[in-house]
Amino acid sequence: MIMFDYKLLAALAAVVEQGGFERGAQALGLSQSAISQRIKLLEARVGQPVLVRSARPQPTELGQRLLNHVQQVRLLEGDLQQWVPMLDEGGPVERLRLALNADSLATWWAAAVGDFCAERGVLLDMVMEDQEVGLKRMRAGEVAGCVCASPRPVTGGRCVPLGAMRYRGLASPAFIARHFPDGVRPGELARAPAIVFGPDDQLQHRYLADLGVSGGFIHHLCPSSEGFVRLTCGGLGWGLVPEQQVRGELERGELVELVPGQVIDVPLYWHHWRNGGELLAALTAHLLRNAAQMLVPIAG
Amino acid sequence: MIMFDYKLLAALAAVVEQGGFERGAQALGLSQSAISQRIKLLEARVGQPVLVRSARPQPTELGQRLLNHVQQVRLLEGDLQQWVPMLDEGGPVERLRLALNADSLATWWAAAVGDFCAERGVLLDMVMEDQEVGLKRMRAGEVAGCVCASPRPVTGGRCVPLGAMRYRGLASPAFIARHFPDGVRPGELARAPAIVFGPDDQLQHRYLADLGVSGGFIHHLCPSSEGFVRLTCGGLGWGLVPEQQVRGELERGELVELVPGQVIDVPLYWHHWRNGGELLAALTAHLLRNAAQMLVPIAG
Numbered sequence: 001m002i003m004f005d006y007k008l009l010a011a012l013a014a015v016v017e018q019g020g021f022e023r024g025a026q027a028l029g030l031s032q033s034a035i036s037q038r039i040k041l042l043e044a045r046v047g048q049p050v051l052v053r054s055a056r057p058q059p060t061e062l063g064q065r066l067l068n069h070v071q072q073v074r075l076l077e078g079d080l081q082q083w084v085p086m087l088d089e090g091g092p093v094e095r096l097r098l099a100l101n102a103d104s105l106a107t108w109w110a111a112a113v114g115d116f117c118a119e120r121g122v123l124l125d126m127v128m129e130d131q132e133v134g135l136k137r138m139r140a141g142e143v144a145g146c147v148c149a150s151p152r153p154v155t156g157g158r159c160v161p162l163g164a165m166r167y168r169g170l171a172s173p174a175f176i177a178r179h180f181p182d183g184v185r186p187g188e189l190a191r192a193p194a195i196v197f198g199p200d201d202q203l204q205h206r207y208l209a210d211l212g213v214s215g216g217f218i219h220h221l222c223p224s225s226e227g228f229v230r231l232t233c234g235g236l237g238w239g240l241v242p243e244q245q246v247r248g249e250l251e252r253g254e255l256v257e258l259v260p261g262q263v264i265d266v267p268l269y270w271h272h273w274r275n276g277g278e279l280l281a282a283l284t285a286h287l288l289r290n291a292a293q294m295l296v297p298i299a300g
Numbered sequence: 301m302i303m304f305d306y307k308l309l310a311a312l313a314a315v316v317e318q319g320g321f322e323r324g325a326q327a328l329g330l331s332q333s334a335i336s337q338r339i340k341l342l343e344a345r346v347g348q349p350v351l352v353r354s355a356r357p358q359p360t361e362l363g364q365r366l367l368n369h370v371q372q373v374r375l376l377e378g379d380l381q382q383w384v385p386m387l388d389e390g391g392p393v394e395r396l397r398l399a400l401n402a403d404s405l406a407t408w409w410a411a412a413v414g415d416f417c418a419e420r421g422v423l424l425d426m427v428m429e430d431q432e433v434g435l436k437r438m439r440a441g442e443v444a445g446c447v448c449a450s451p452r453p454v455t456g457g458r459c460v461p462l463g464a465m466r467y468r469g470l471a472s473p474a475f476i477a478r479h480f481p482d483g484v485r486p487g488e489l490a491r492a493p494a495i496v497f498g499p500d501d502q503l504q505h506r507y508l509a510d511l512g513v514s515g516g517f518i519h520h521l522c523p524s525s526e527g528f529v530r531l532t533c534g535g536l537g538w539g540l541v542p543e544q545q546v547r548g549e550l551e552r553g554e555l556v557e558l559v560p561g562q563v564i565d566v567p568l569y570w571h572h573w574r575n576g577g578e579l580l581a582a583l584t585a586h587l588l589r590n591a592a593q594m595l596v597p598i599a600g
Contacts, residue, residue, distance in 0.1 A: 220417075220425070236413075
């Protein structure tokens, strides 16, 4: 027995995804009053509001649960289409909602999944989250997959290793000349400003600890991968940067290593729903193949 | 009359900025029980909790107000130090909390403020926010300055124009060959996947509207400036990219213009507290001088 009228759920998804009733209606080829009526009917059926009406309508908690369900059903319907091609009425393209750590999104991710998305006509809806929040979204069913540093699968999910990102401690030549005129001594690093991505970024702490330096250090906070590189190049501080993000800067000498050869490898894992259907399984296979070439092997 | 014991407020600031009691204590050179006691004493004085105790302690609403006050006092104290140098006990370096739009942080920002921060020993605590949220934080006193596209000053703040970022509609040659084998026709753009930064990013809509195309279009969602460029290079979609972010990709032909010469200029404004002290005023002067060279003039 099918409990839901999926036309009503599609209206909810369109309003939220398009960020408003007018644009949602446009996306579905409906009038604005028609889409409003569908949302009201949906709310009458479930007996609760599904949207918080504001300039940008947000789903209520129940609304979010319904949207997660819509995403799962869409993925499973996608599997059916190869057997029942007439099901495909030229409706919206497949949409995958995924959580990624910022540095993956800024470096290898697009090259690893680009061909797959182009060939299968998949649209990605990406959210950028540090690992704990990304996994929380997996658990809540808000995203179908997640790239992060945690190897612990969530309930209902699988987890496979992708490889590790290699970080190097870098700064601009001007920064080094200013703070370390006699060469970089690890003990002095803590007194020169570092750059930290955010409160959860422990890479700079680990780098200092690996060099035998303990205690606090002064730092800027910059929650943007590319901003982090720009601040480093601009001589504002030193920081741990994925080597693949700054190949050009290293070649041109715009950034140099503080302690040559001193690296930190951060293992990355791909979390995905068990019941995500064929599309998610195919993406997983594609991702595993490509990521291995773009990342370094996970140690141990 | 001084109402507050600033030692207690400094303890609160350290716990929040360092993301925990242990690291906060370390930063102040205190034991963990000493810093806990200070927080408890502060809460006893104000009669309310100032922190929500969790793995990562978060300030309560009152706690946030106290932190904003600490930041303002620190800025004003900074002004005093040039007259009363003995006030400077080698304590924490000046810290400026600012909100920036993602594309500024990913491009011109660091080059525009790098020298200033290095010379004055200023540490930046940056938050990345779209314009409405950034201005809300200005209004709440959570940030001392904000770069965004809104020209309306908030209460207690000033607003000065910086210049405009120039965006071009770009895609990879492979993407263009796949979707537009006979050349890019604007009317067909809406049927090839676009990339959109987030629900508030209207640049792709404006670009299509400028080309006389109305209605919806299919798109990926990618809330990362550098991820956006990587997706474009990877052939996943077309999108509006700041030209200064992809000079190399354009020169090497890794990205090409969809409609040559068709640009969107986004004016940027610097919002800052009126009572932010000398440091903020000097940063403003420095920023205005440098940004003008890195951005294009604001039209009209």
